[in-house]
Amino acid sequence: MGNLARFAAVNTKIMSIESQFLTSKDYKNLLEQKTVVDAARYLKNNTAYGEVLANIDPGQVHRGYLESLVKHRMLDNIDKISHYFTGDYRKFINTLFAKYEIGELKAIARAVYNGSDLKPFRNSVFIGKYSKVDEEKLFSAKYIRDVIAAFEGTVFWKYLEPLLNNNIKENLFRFEMVLDASYYEILQKQWEKLDKQDVKVLERAQGIIADLLNLQWIYRGIKFFKLSPEELLNYTIHLGSRLDSGFIKQLCYSKSLEEFFELAAQTGYSFLFKNDETTDIFMGRRIERHMFYELRSVERNNPMTIITAFAYTIYTEIEVRDLISIIEIIRYGIPAAEAQKYLIRNLNEGA
Template sequence: MSNERRFAAINTKIRVLRSKSLDRKDYINLIEKKNVKEQIAYLKENTIYKEELSKIEELDNIQQVEIELERHLINQFEKIIRYFTDGYRKLFRALMLRYEIEDLKLYLRALERKEDLNKIEGLSLLKEKYYSFNLKKLKSSHSIEEFIENLKGTIYYDALNTYKEEEHAKIIFYMEMNLDRLYFNSLKSESKNLKKEDRIIFEKILGINEDLLNIEWIYRGIKFYNLLPEELINFTLPHGYEFNYKKLKKMCYSTEEELKEIVLETEYDFLFDTEKDVDLYMERRIQRYLYYRFLNAFKKAKLDITLSIAYIHLLEYEIRDIISMLEAKKYGLTLQETKNYLVRKVEGSDE
């Protein structure tokens, strides 16, 4: 199928969906509300999220709002997937693995705390039909070991089984890191089934994302956790755009200052070339950098995979901003402080 036929209808659909996103006025209105209840009421009455949020009765329940907003994002995935077949549909299903993995992490943490998995059912994000495992069987698990056994036959079994004998203090950390690595490897694998021009576009996006996550991981591992270089290397993501294995290894064996010097020689210099608090704003800077890359890509998109990928990510960042605004109001942050924690720049913000 030609890209003109494949993307003509879906691109039109996505531009309509994107036109309903929050604008600057919505951001300002949300920030200026007196309390969280007013913010949630505004979202229910004035935004595209009204359908998902209509079921929320407690107008100060930020956790439930976040869950419903994430479910809205998954609904958008469903709308997009309907337009695709073959390798393209498989790629978007692989993108949805992230939410399956987030649920697995949720269950693992609950088991570590000796909680009943059935009691956290309302926190799951996906519809049952999208799970690649038997959800009922998985929720019957009473230990991490039993949980892993109940994943036998899925792509997650080997990723988790490797670490089941690790010491208690590290087991969840190792498992979560390996699940993230599995997710990115799955995206790389599925991208091979795209047409060449779309594969190049997607793999560049994937590579830049992995570069930024690797920088953050290595920097925090060196500065805050004193991790060994071998441990840092073990959990780096392998398909970066700027950094191959040799460069990643050099970064992992660096001191904090040496790592900064390496990054300052790349297009990611903005992470350290700043007078602002590097540690406080690093994650936000990464998200903001990606947000504006996706925004620019959305504006320039042609009949290729760009628009679909950009839309999903832009919506994801919008949801993060909404939760940031709710939490900022909950903790009494000022207008200016709130703006500084947002992915999207709002006029008059600090950076």
Template structure:
């Protein structure tokens, strides 16, 4: 009963906001558009996109431009939700805000390490990132190499983990990204274990653990497919948090000879068995990841609607929606047939019901 009073107004607000999410039929209609202009007309039926793309000539935008517009609009929506919350939900949203900040930092790191112009216009992000951190956005914009970038973050919580990577000779986006991810998940797991109780704690821990499980499996899979990494070196690049995978299963996958052997082990894990429940036909690893998360968020929300489960489900649904919209618009730009877009992005033919 305590949670009912604690989350009643927030749950009501999120239910109202969920009415603006694009349904499966809405996505199908978007996929069937034969031009960017007709796709935009379709999107304008939804308040979120009508606001995001007002006064913008979408025909001139590339994928990264669209991603930036949608992310900024998402951050605006997030700030409105943040101001509405207090207590535990606000603490949770602080972690989501941190995730958004880290996304921006990774993009900047990637551009610096690739010696290319910055792919984000950080001036637009100034009021959304670093709000609770002591650094100058102009200094971050001016950073042209890793030492300058890290020095800019000297008074922030990100400095130590990034500086440690640099001090050890780190020179790839993967090394810096892993350090940020590990730091982030450490904080999130502590929050779920100490700040939350009962089912709410268990639900959040299951989501975090699933994200870590799949990040680790995706990296192991890529090393088997694209790189030649020794098992001992591979262990050092994994996030030290697990959920439904045992240490022995991680060890077996890390030491598997190739991709075929990797999937033979995967099929015996919790996620391999869940795959059989969620899919009619065998999907790729990323699709299994996204569907496993969607399944967990959905089940958690059904079981305990007056909790963080409803908030986290909505945030994930918006994240997934933005990803789909971006991919669909890009596919329409390249004149892909509607049937191919639906099959590739929505994957409706392979999915089973989550009910």
């Protein structure tokens, strides 16, 4: 199938869905709301989130519930897009769900590890969406190993099974690392089945993401986790990355943070490391924001490719994250003037 035939309809659909994104004005208005209920009412009456809130009384909404509703809309929209595709392309779009499922799973595993109640996680939106895991089994887990056992027979099993193997203690850290890595392997395996041109743009876009995440990982590994260079390297992502693997290896083997900063300064990503107290706090946000602009440019230069759908999921993810931040900002009474620091979207620019 030619790319025009494959993408003409879906990309138009995506454009129409993207037109429903919150505007900067919506952001500002939301930040002015006094309570979560007010915010829910605003979303219901003034934005496209009215769809998921239609049958819900904003007075009944609390933070966790609102978050899950917002995520639900994200899932519905990605689902809608996947219906425009067939075969390997549809499978690829479905693979994107794995990322969000893994995100929720890690939160659940953390709760299991801390022995907290799993009930609040029962309305997790993405659990099972990609893996088709047995939710009953998952939510009755007492230990990490029960969580892992729930995934027997799913796509994640191949990656999780070694955690139970050979009496190595299965711990939260490994669980999280293994799942994160599995996403990129699953993603790559699926996208190799797409057309060459699509693979090229995906590698370009995902490569930037991989670079950013690798830099963040190595930086944190050196600074906080004190891991050996070999381990650091083994947990990096190699996925169309612009930095070649030799350079990444060099980064991992930096003897000190200073040496790491020197090396990082040679890349196009030096903005991540301002070497002041803001580095750690804002790194995540800087990464997201950079990703947003880079994706926009890749998308603009490659019309009629899979990148439009891929980028859409990331944009929605950014909006959902911002929205959740806004809800928290309201909930914990942080002054609106400070809010910008916690948001990915830059409110001082146009939408």
